[in-house]
Amino acid sequence: MDRKIVLTIGRQFGSGGRDIGQRLAASLGFGYYDKELVTMAAKESGLCPEVFENADEKASDGLAHAFTMGLSYMGMFTPHADILSNEGLFKIQSDTIRNLAEKESCVIVGRCADYILRDNPDCLSFFIHNNTEVRVQRVLEMHPEITVEQAKNFMAKTDKSRAAYYNCYTNKTWGNAASYHLSINASVLGIDGTVKYIQHLVKTKFEL
């Protein structure tokens, strides 16, 4: 198949969006990219992965200065010093995402991929959300050492940070229905049911 289909997934923390993305990619035989993008962007740019990790899905703020100072302190060679702002890192990661979208059909989680690929007619964007109690339960399964209250705070903080990142780099609003082709509460059909339902849309749309 010459056509490369890209499915982007935005998600509330604890919603199951990552699981859904992984299973969707596996079921369609597509590549899956989430944290992997950080390493790829680092590799392509020649910058160290930590720089991207620190800025990963974080909105631009005073950190840009800290990065530059940190790199300078570490005595690193900085051939891209002029773009070592969060905007610069976003630009590099955007190129990585665009390159990826040209090379293979894939599922990309987060990182404003829906906005970066907004002009790609073979890209469909999804947003996964879930009932609060289900999200809390999922977070507690990942972090059994924390309390319900802490899980709720963690969810709120992570989503706030994701929203700030998305709203900073796109002209859209994180979590707003109109920002995505399809948004779904994963509780309606469960994780596997949601994967099948999204797969149905992809197969119908692209006549797979």
Added chain:
Amino acid sequence: MDRKIVLTIGRQFGSGGRDIGQRLAASLGFGYYDKELVTMAAKESGLCPEVFENADEKASDGLAHAFTMGLSYMGMFTPHADILSNEGLFKIQSDTIRNLAEKESCVIVGRCADYILRDNPDCLSFFIHNNTEVRVQRVLEMHPEITVEQAKNFMAKTDKSRAAYYNCYTNKTWGNAASYHLSINASVLGIDGTVKYIQHLVKTKFEL
């Protein structure tokens, strides 16, 4: 079938949400309620339909006073004068929606039905949006006498008003993905394709 399934539809103006709701209801053999709710609420309350029409999907503001004054000016008998605020009208319409949901499987467009029926396990909520250019085209087909600019203004104003109404009477945000079970851009599959896709969810969820 003893179980009454209710599908609520929120929609951007010009998105095709109303068409989708009508066709969805027809395809499932469900009742369809949109403007009809105004007449029903009026009938059930004994108030004149105009009172509900004027307040239909409008947020509470100084209008409550104007309604009361208007009724008084018309010399109408006002047995419910104490609830003749927009909140009172919302309450009456909410009762109409709840009664309806108990009586028959149906599709209800707008009027915060998703919020009113939030505790009904047999209720699924949808939000329909669409690409701006498609919406403009649809509005121009309905109103060939207006310009593209006027159509855009009309869309923006109507959606602003719908959002104000929804945000005023619910603890959710109009158009926010998390406020609905499913949100979809009707351009992905077209109107009929979207109807089929939603129908697929309903049939899967409720094992129809």
